[in-house]
Amino acid sequence: MTLETWLVYLAASIGLSLTxxxxxxxxxxxGALYGPGRTLATIGGGALGFMGVIGLSMFGIASVLSLAGELLLVMKVVGGLYLVWLGVQVWRSPAPGGGFGALEGGASGWAMARQGLLSALANPKAILFFAAFLPQFIDPAASLWWQFVIMAVTFALVECLTELLIAGFAGRLSGWLARSGRGFNRACGGVFMLIGAWLPLSRSS
Structure with a gap:
């Protein structure tokens, strides 16, 4: 991958991460519930999940999914159910009115990393998206493995920085969350549940 190609890919990755x-x-x-520091586990799990999605896309799983409509539907249903379940957990989370320390035992680092990982993997349409996105930057004459490492690490780092900024922004809202934390949790949980309900109904292409 040339430097010029990588810079274009970097710019595209930044735009994608900001979506x-x-x-x-x-x-x-x-970030609102546990603070930016503890959210690093969530962010790391999500980055690992996105690297897995990029790998699946680059090495041919996307073409299988695009041909096997029934398999894609099953993955959509499973992913949608997970996001609905995650939304219920967020909805039921305690309001962060006592500060981040009051929620110290609310979730382990492993549980937060697992949620980040599964959120990245829950939407099979991401595999199809990356399957259409990545070929724009692949050099067929170069090593596919080496290009996978460059693309996966680049996107993972961009995604980590973007989500860290988001978590840090949420951490600055502790005063407002002390007053409106339950409403914030229910709004975020409701969005997760809506995404999960929409996912199986969305088109495969």
Whole structure:
């Protein structure tokens, strides 16, 4: 991959990361509930999930999914159910009125990382999206593995920085959340549930 191609890919990755999605919303929610520091586990899990999605897209799983409509529907239903379940958990989370320390035991680092990972993997349409997005930057004459490493690490770092900024922004809202934390949790949880309900009904293409 040439430097010019990588710079274009970097710019595209930044634009993609700034597009609202489940992982950005999860970083916002965890940043508000647990603080930016603990949200690093969520962000790391999500980055690992996106690297997996990029790998699946680059190495041919996307073409299988595009041909097997029934398999894609099953993955949509499973992903949608997970997002609905996650929305219920966020809805029921305690309001962060006592500060971040009051929620210290609310979720383990592993549980937060797992939620970030599964949120990145829950939407199979992401695989199809990356399957259309990545070929624009692939050099067929170069090593596919090496290009995968460059693209996956680049996107993961961009996504981590974007979500860290989102979590930090949420952390600055502690005064407002002390007053309106329950409403914030229910709004975020409701969005997760809406995304989960919409996912199986969305078109495959």
């Amino acid at each position: 609202p999605g489940p992982n950005g919303l999860l970083a916002l929610t965890h």
